[in-house]
Amino acid sequence: MSIRILTAVPICDGHDSAINTINLEFIRHGVEVVYLGYNRSAKDIARAALQEDVVAIGISTYNGGHIEFFEEVIERLDRFQLQPAIKIFGGGGGTITHEDAEIMYAGGVDRIFFAGTSLAEMLTYLKTGYGNVAQRPYDPSFAGTEQFLSRALTLAECEAGSFPKAPDQVPAGIQPGRRTKVIGVTGPGGAGKTTLIDEVVYRFLRTRPENQRVAILSHDPSMIGSGALLGDRATMIYSQNDRVFMRSVATRGQAGGLSPSTGHCLRILVESALFEVILVETVGTGQEAIPFGIEMLAVDQAVLVMPPDYGSRLQLQKIAMIDAADAIVVNKSDLQGSRTAVAEIEYRIRTNQKGQTLIRTQANRHGDTGVDQLFELLLGEK
Numbered sequence: 233m234s235i236r237i238l239t240a241v242p243i244c245d246g247h248d249s250a251i252n253t254i255n256l257e258f259i260r261h262g263v264e265v266v267y268l269g270y271n272r273s274a275k276d277i278a279r280a281a282l283q284e285d286v287v288a289i290g291i292s293t294y295n296g297g298h299i300e301f302f303e304e305v306i307e308r309l310d311r312f313q314l315q316p317a318i319k320i321f322g323g324g325g326g327t328i329t330h331e332d333a334e335i336m337y338a339g340g341v342d343r344i345f346f347a348g349t350s351l352a353e354m355l356t357y358l359k360t361g362y363g364n365v366a367q368r369p370y371d372p373s374f375a376g377t378e379q380f381l382s383r384a385l386t387l388a389e390c391e392a393g394s395f396p397k398a399p400d401q402v403p404a405g406i407q408p409g410r411r412t413k414v415i416g417v418t419g420p421g422g423a424g425k426t427t428l429i430d431e432v433v434y435r436f437l438r439t440r441p442e443n444q445r446v447a448i449l450s451h452d453p454s455m456i457g458s459g460a461l462l463g464d465r466a467t468m469i470y471s472q473n474d475r476v477f478m479r480s481v482a483t484r485g486q487a488g489g490l491s492p493s494t495g496h497c498l499r500i501l502v503e504s505a506l507f508e509v510i511l512v513e514t515v516g517t518g519q520e521a522i523p524f525g526i527e528m529l530a531v532d533q534a535v536l537v538m539p540p541d542y543g544s545r546l547q548l549q550k551i552a553m554i555d556a557a558d559a560i561v562v563n564k565s566d567l568q569g570s571r572t573a574v575a576e577i578e579y580r581i582r583t584n585q586k587g588q589t590l591i592r593t594q595a596n597r598h599g600d601t602g603v604d605q606l607f608e609l610l611l612g613e614k
């Protein structure tokens with residue numbers, strides 16, 4: 233089991249170069265790092281740590297206010313009853329003095345790294361301090377809460393080899409319930425899947441009643457050495473909304489876009505009965521990948537997101553998912569070649585005769601009518 237941590241840079245701070253280097257070093261040595269990005273509030277950090285079920289949070293801070301900021305993160309973890317279970321560590325070169333660090337340790341911070349510390353030293357700290365923490369048993373007194381759900385997902389990841397599991401092995405407290413719609417989103421890296429999902433989630437939050445929630449199961453590739461940079465939270469702005477539950481999953485050696493534990497994790501999310509919709513995002517996939525639909529994961533609707541620049545018409549013929557998707561989205565439609573792409577894909581799916589829908593979107597633009605159309609197709613009121 234990989235060590236799973238979350239890293240972030242505090243609010244009003246854009247110094248991300250140190251944490252980017254540190255993240256890479258951790259990943260190269262087998263750590264799964266959920267990276268939240270820079271300019272993140274204490275609330276965002278604590279909430280993400282809860283949903284991602286990490287063993288520790290690493291904060292890189294340079295613009296001052298670190299004593300108060302770490303204090304607030306700890307206080308928010310405390311509200312979730314995750315303190316002292318989730319450890320906090322960090323650094324900020326010369327901006328954190330030794331005197332500051334003493335105050336921070338007294339307040340519950342585990343370790344501050346000062347200027348001049350080697351990456352190897354940080355890695356040793358992580359491996360010796362948190363190497364076994366992932367095996368923590370989950371606490372039945374949390375049943376029905378997000379803590380419980382996120383811990384169940386961790387257990388599912390640990391036991392991925394034994395999937396599928398018998399229904400009576402579903403962790404207690406997770407009940408079969410209302411019908412949850414599952415939507416799979418796949419496509420090559422750089423097509424804009426994450427931004428598109430974020431915009432769909434935004435429309436869900438805006439149009440659906442306050443009591444309806446959405447879950448996102450987002451995949452990123454594991455690297456050689458088994459670590460992974462789980463970075464989709466940094467892009468998904470609306471994942472910080474309290475009606476959204478987001479979980480990042482590393483592929484852990486499985487090809488094709490998903491992880492060995494995806495099926496099990498999805499079942500746990502469905503059976504929690506907490507969500508109207510679950511959006512499953514694959515890693516950037518290749519031409520041969522069919523992660524949803526035919527042989528792999530059953531979803532209600534599968535969406536293939538394509539950039540306009542897939543190469544040539546010949547390349548298009550080789551993309552297997554074009555035959556399996558319910559909807560094909562040509563995103564980044566502001567880029568040159570998007571009209572040609574739409575025409576070529578239209579021609580291709582017409583010969584499929586499967587009633588597939590083709591939509592042109594520009595997901596990085598708020599209020600895009602193509603995304604409206606996609607939302608209507610997937611989640612509009614029937």
Ligand code: B12
Nearest residue numbers: 245246247248249250290292295296323324325347348349
């Ligand atoms: C690079 C840099 C920038 C770059 C940032 C690029 C980027 N994308 O990160 C740029 C030029 C953009 C920049 C801008 C600014 N900067 Co600047 N910047 C620095 C600088 C020179 C280095 C910081 C750095 O990355 N160090 C490299 C890391 C790897 O080494 P380290 O800091 O020694 O950290 C060690 C440990 O602490 C540990 N560590 C660090 N973080 C973490 C996290 C974890 C989890 C772990 C385990 C370990 C760890 O890793 C290192 C190991 O040896 C510092 C000065 C300095 N020499 O420290 C100023 C500094 C941090 N910046 C400063 C300021 C004021 C600014 C600006 C406000 C300037 C302005 N007026 O516009 C802006 C703010 C930008 C913003 N949006 O926040 C001040 C902060 C002063 C303060 N807090 O009182 C500093 C200290 C300069 C100064 N002496 O005045 N900055």
